[in-house]
Amino acid sequence: MSRLAVVCGGSRGIGKAASRLLAERGCRLAVVSRNQDAARATVASLQGADHLAFSCDVSKVQEVQKTFDAIQKTCGNISYLVNAAGFNRDALLLRTKPEDMVALLETNLLGTMLSCRAALRSMLHVQGAAIVNIGSVVGLKGNVGQCVYSASKAGLEGFTRSLAKEVASRNIRVNLLTPGFIHTDMTVGLKEEDRVPLGRFGTPEEVAHAVLFLLETPYVTGQVLVVDGGLQLAM
Numbered sequence: 001m002s003r004l005a006v007v008c009g010g011s012r013g014i015g016k017a018a019s020r021l022l023a024e025r026g027c028r029l030a031v032v033s034r035n036q037d038a039a040r041a042t043v044a045s046l047q048g049a050d051h052l053a054f055s056c057d058v059s060k061v062q063e064v065q066k067t068f069d070a071i072q073k074t075c076g077n078i079s080y081l082v083n084a085a086g087f088n089r090d091a092l093l094l095r096t097k098p099e100d101m102v103a104l105l106e107t108n109l110l111g112t113m114l115s116c117r118a119a120l121r122s123m124l125h126v127q128g129a130a131i132v133n134i135g136s137v138v139g140l141k142g143n144v145g146q147c148v149y150s151a152s153k154a155g156l157e158g159f160t161r162s163l164a165k166e167v168a169s170r171n172i173r174v175n176l177l178t179p180g181f182i183h184t185d186m187t188v189g190l191k192e193e194d195r196v197p198l199g200r201f202g203t204p205e206e207v208a209h210a211v212l213f214l215l216e217t218p219y220v221t222g223q224v225l226v227v228d229g230g231l232q233l234a235m
């Protein structure tokens with residue numbers, strides 16, 4: 001039976017590109033996002049059969065557990081988990097609404113922690129299981145107008161390293177991938193190419209290749225892989 005990969009935030013952008021590449025590698029995909037029609041559309045575009053779409057808001061405790069229970073029941077044990085569900089809402093801290101602070105932390109940080117927790121028991125039954133969480137260079141370096149987004153992504157570094165230690169003895173690997181500017185819905189209208197040493201934004205496919213590297217490389221765990229065209233060097 002082929003490996004089952006769950007991609008949270010798989011309906012668009014980086015998660016969709018990762019879903020595509022994993023399907024090309026012969027994985028069965030469980031594509032998770034709030035909008036089930038969008039997740040279904042992604043599933044329909046994937047190479048191979050046996051892929052399924054699931055609707056879930058990763059910031060909701062009960063929903064995440066129910067969704068992962070349904071995935072395991074319908075599709076079997078999980079080999080790979082990619083946590084790409086996330087959003088930004090840029091504003092200086094003084095202008096950031098408290099409800100936006102809560103939403104950013106609940107989706108970007110809590111959502112990733114909840115889906116890791118919900119997937120782990122199933123992953124214990126699989127040889128070579130691996131998790132990739134998607135952070136951001138902003139979580140490593142900070143950025144004006146992104147205090148809370150940055151905090152939500154920085155939290156993923158401590159979480160990822162700690163979880164990697166916790167589950168290493170069970171041969172489950174956990175890594176963090178931190179993109180710079182990538183062409184997706186999240187960066188529409190941004191003109192920041194001049195800040196990037198390589199002189200351009202990255203593509204979701206380029207990030208997906210790095211996701212695949214972390215999932216498939218058996219001696220790498222607890223690491224942060226920066227995929228940013230050199231942006232971090234200039235921050």
Ligand code: NDP
Binds near residue numbers: 033057111
């Ligand atoms: P997109 O906006 O293109 O896609 C976001 C995906 O996450 C969609 O599938 C969306 O589906 C899903 N999603 C959002 N909120 C939730 C939620 N609460 N529950 C479940 N699914 C959710 O973003 P990107 O592909 O650009 O971003 C992917 C990740 O990469 C994010 O964590 C982002 O912070 C990070 N990142 C992106 C960068 C970039 O330049 N693009 C740079 C650095 C990091 P739906 O709306 O249907 O739920």
